[in-house]
Amino acid sequence: xxxxxxxxxxxxxxxxxxxxxxxxxxxxxxxxxxxxxxxxxxxxxxxxxxxxxxxxxxxxxxxxxx
Numbered sequence: 001x002x003x004x005x006x007x008x009x010x011x012x013x014x015x016x017x018x019x020x021x022x023x024x025x026x027x028x029x030x031x032x033x034x035x036x037x038x039x040x041x042x043x044x045x046x047x048x049x050x051x052x053x054x055x056x057x058x059x060x061x062x063x064x065x066x
Contacts, residue, residue, distance in 0.1 A: 007028070007029045008026060008028070008029065009026045009028070009029045009033055010023065011023070011024040011026065011033070011034070013037070013041055013045070024037060038052070038054075
C-alpha cells in the first residue's frame, strides 16, 4: 500500500435498507468531484427520486495530523 501525503476524498453512498453501497476515491479534494458524484447519484442510480439526502461527515484526522 502506498502512502499519499496529498488530500484525497472518499465518496460513500449507501442505501442501508437494501444494502447498496457505492464507494469512490478521488485523487484530489475538489468541489467538481463532489458534484460529479451527486450528478451520478441523481441521474444514474436514482433518476426518479424526489429528494436525495446528503449527510456530511467532516475531516477525520490521522494521528500525524497537526
